[in-house]
Amino acid sequence: MIEFQNISVDFKQKKGTLAAVHDVSFRIEAGEIFGIAGSSGAGKSTLLRTINLLQGVTSGQVLVDGKNVTKVRGKQLREHRRNIGMIFQHFNLADNLTVYQNIAFVLRAAGKSRQETDEMVRKYLGLVGISEKADVYPSKLSGGQKQRVAIARALIGGAKILLCDEATSALDAETTVSILNLIQTLSKKLGITVVIITHELEVIKGICNRCAVMDGGKLVEIGGVYDLFTKPKNSYTKQLIGYTLGHDLPPEVLKNAEGLLVKLTFRGSKANTPVISDATVRFGVQFNILVGRIEYIEEKPLGVLYVNPVGETDAVRRALDYLKEVVKEVEVIEHGRI
Ligand SMILES: Nc1ncnc2c1ncn2[C@@H]1O[C@H](COP(=O)(O)OP(=O)(O)O)[C@@H](O)[C@H]1O
Ligand SMILES: [Mg+2]
Incomplete structure (x- = not known):
């Protein structure tokens, strides 16, 4: 000690x-x-x-x-x-x-x-x-x-x-x-x-x-x-650790991003949950996956996914609420047009 x-x-x-x-x-x-x-x-x-x-x-x-x-x-x-x-x-x-x-x-x-x-x-x-x-x-x-x-x-x-x-x-x-x-x-x-x-x-x-x-x-x-x-x-x-928005996003993705950009951070076992397809089925919102990566720290998975949801404004809002509420360990950061 x-x-x-x-x-x-x-x-x-x-x-x-x-x-x-x-x-x-x-x-x-x-x-x-x-x-x-x-x-x-x-x-x-x-x-x-x-x-x-x-x-x-x-x-x-x-x-x-x-x-x-x-x-x-x-x-x-x-x-x-x-x-x-x-x-x-x-x-x-x-x-x-x-x-x-x-x-x-x-x-x-x-x-x-x-x-x-x-x-x-x-x-x-x-x-x-x-x-x-x-x-x-x-x-x-x-x-x-x-x-x-x-x-x-x-x-x-x-x-x-x-x-x-x-x-x-x-x-x-x-x-x-x-x-x-x-x-x-x-x-x-x-x-x-x-x-x-x-x-x-x-x-x-x-x-x-x-x-x-x-x-x-x-x-x-x-x-x-x-x-x-x-x-x-x-x-x-x-x-x-480069935790700021977009640090791990290639610049061309940032430059071309339109509409809403959402960063989902998955921790632990939730890194493997199919939340995106769930949200698509439930709310009819499509998600363009811009960047995704998964890495292991202390043998536990950490997933980061940047998505661009496309759909009716109201449906997108509900889909994001769903992502935030249903899966507690998913962190949704919303950003307007960049
Ligand atoms: N023997 C020393 N005499 C004077 N200044 C020192 C000495 N050792 C380190 N410093 C200064 O103390 C600060 C911290 O240095 P250091 O502990 O080597 O930092 P790090 O290892 O995090 O790079 C620096 O500003 C460095 O220039
Ligand atoms: Mg040193």
Whole structure:
């Protein structure tokens, strides 16, 4: 469990101070895969770094497993850091060491024997799926393979917490998915808590259970990922996830839209309900389907459908009332001519 209690971090600047993190409080439960989203400069990295004390706090405290870690020093600090692995956007591997050596040095530095180190390194190379790369230098690896090495290095000391700072931001979409899958598997297998910070919401959607959103150093929203993506409360969150009207509509559709444009958002099991054909049969209203997509967040479906109802004004009104009332989880947003 990681708990931020009124964390503020100020940086002195030429003119005054910059509140990089301002009075942030929330909790991350043990075993969670927790996301922190926000634009560049929101304060995500600064907040994350207070967990392993790469960054000191101006005020507030960070509790890890109930213990205030903000002031630990010396031996206690080294023990605390051993409990926390961290990975970065640019992998931070030592170019002059092989994959094996990059990982092994963590254990050698901790005083493990050569044999114990060897067993552990082989085991972790296997866990991250790069056993055959043991004797290769980082320059010969793909980005995804480098991040696998970094993950093995971060966890081999027995870390119970993995901090990921934009860990997939330098990777292509396919590799991102494979790394996220690996993190998810390791989290389960090794029982570790994962904190992922990213400016890419697809990452959060793909792997996190809960998520916090930061803007200008402040926590603006926190909640379950499915709720956050389907019912964002905060205006910045809405903007961040492109919840505004027509964001997911191709411009040519918007340009050519005539009459009424209706956005239907289907959540959970209702994503598969035949409400449109029901409404057509009941009210004699035709629906031109402009754009439709369905995606899965936390394995629950979210469907978005833009339709243009065509029919007698009164029939259209009744059809829309039907859509709003009969199927409670369908959200109908009406817009006049655009
Ligand atoms: N060590 C530092 N010294 C001075 N300013 C910093 C330092 N680290 C971060 N900042 C500033 O604090 C703000 C938040 O930065 P950061 O936490 O890196 O944001 P994010 O990770 O969300 O992009 C930014 O304006 C950044 O320029
Ligand atoms: Mg950052």
